[in-house]
Amino acid sequence: MEKYNQVKIFIVFVMVSIPFTLAKVRVGFYGTSCPQAESIVQQAVQHRFAVDQSVTAAPYFGCISMIVLLGYHNTSYSRCNSPIGGQQYNVPTGRRDGLVSSISEVDLPGPTSTIS
DSSP: OHHHHHHHHHHHHHHHHHHHHHOOOBTTTTTTTOTTHHHHHHHHHHHHHHHOGGGGGGGGGTHHHHHHHHTOTTOOOOOOSSOOSSOOOOOOBOOOOOOOOOGGGOOOOOTTOOOO
């Protein structure tokens, strides 16, 4: 009977862990569901950076969330012939841990916040 309970616990543990193993970040996460998501984020960050340079801290709290919260999801930006700003690099995306997508319900720390 004890061994049967251990097997049940193990099976439940494995079933509960599966979603966490599948929710990994990776480069190109939105490649099929929204191919332009990453370029939209980049353009929105560049646009906001021109207005407020403290916005560069926002990607650490989730780029896609920032775009949704700031209301840029329906906005398109003009494209340039060359990259703007500096070196380009790939950033893994796709964490599915956000539960809120309304700026009035989110309390994100500001760029001058301290860790304490």
